[in-house]
Amino acid sequence: MDGNTPKNSQNSLYKLYKQRLIDASQLSELQPVAQQFGVAITTAMTGQADPADPDCPVAAQFVPDVRELTVLEQELHDPIGDHEHAPVKGIIHRYPDRVLLTPVYVCPVYCRFCFRREDVGSEPMLSDEELEAALDYIRNDEGIWEVILSGGDPLILSPRRLQNILKKLREIGHVKIIRIHTRVPVVKPGAITAELVTILRAANPVYIVIHTNHAQEFGEAAEDACAALADAGLPLLSQSVLLKGVNNDAKTLESLMRKLVENRIRPYYLHHADQARGTSHFRTTIREGLELTTALRGRLSGLCQPQYVLDIPGGHGKSPLSADWLTETAPGNWEVRDFRGNSHPFVDKDAKNATCAVTGDSDAE
C-alpha cells in the first residue's frame, strides 16, 4: 500500500485534470498544496463530481485549493490533541472505556479539511511488531470496552489483514464492541466485497460509522454497498463535518440526513470543523452550526437528527453543542422551546422529592 508521497499526489492532480475537475493553470498552481498535503480521489468520487458545477459539493471536498496555503494563527498541526494521548504507536486513548486503533494511515481519498491531515498518508501502515504492541496495550487495560478502528481508513486494508486484526481483538475478553470509522462504503464502494462483509460479520458486534458530507456522494454502487453491510446485520451510523460551501445550509443537511436514513444509516455526529492548518475556508461559526441544527429539529424526523459536536482543541475530547432548548426560571420551573421556536412552561413536579442519582456509580469519586 502506498503512502501519499508527492509522486502519488502528482498523479492525483493529473487525474483531476483528466476528469476536468481542474484546468491546466491549476495543475501548476496546486503543486505547492500537493507538496504539503496528500491529494487523492477515487473513480467513484470523480463519477459523482460535476465538472460543470463550479460549486460542486463533491469536488470541493477532494480537489485541492490554493487557499490551503493560508494558515491562520489558531490553526494547529494536531488540532484535537491526538499526539498527547498516544501511549504507543497506533493507539489514541482519550476516554477511559474506548481507544482508537489506527492500523493504517492511508485513505482512498484525502479530504481537504481532514483533521488528521498532517498524519494521514505520512506512512502506509503499522508494522507487525507495532500492531502487536498496540494490541498488547489493549490487552493490558481491562477498562477498554470498545476499540475503534480509525486512521487512515481501516477498510482499505487487505481483507486478510483486517480479518487478522479483528480476530485478535475478538480474543480479548474485555473488548466487547468493535467500531470502524470509514469512508470506503461511499467513496470506494467496490471494496465492500462479499468476502469483506463476511469477515466483518464474523467479528460482530461491529458498528460501522460512515463519514459522508453530502447526498451527492451517494451513487448507486454506494447505496448497494451500504445495503450489503446493513443486510449482514452490521449497524450503520454516520459522521459528517459541517463544511462551508459543501453542506452549510438547512436544505442540504436535510437531504443528507434523509439520504442516510433511507440507506439504513443512523446519523450520529455532525462535527464542527476542526482547526486544522489551511482549512479556514471550510469553517463555519458555532453560531451558524447551532442555527442549522435547530432548523433541522423543525424539519426532520428524530431518526434523522445528528448530534452537533466540537472536538475541543488540546485533546479534551468531544462535547455536544446544543442550542438552548431549556431555561430554568425557578427551581423545578422550566421554559422549554419547541421546534418552531415557541416557548412553553414546564413545571417539573417530580423535582420536589427527587434525589440526584447521577453519581450512583460505585467507582464514583
Ligand SMILES: *Cc1c(COP(=O)(O)O)cnc(C)c1O
Ligand atoms: C472521537 C474519538 C472517540 C469516539 O468518541 P465517541 O464520542 O464515543 O464517538 C474515541 N477516542 C478518540 C481518541 C476520539 O477522538
Ligand code: SF4
Ligand atoms: S477519510 Fe478521514 S482520515 Fe482520511 S482524509 Fe478524510 S477525514 Fe482524513
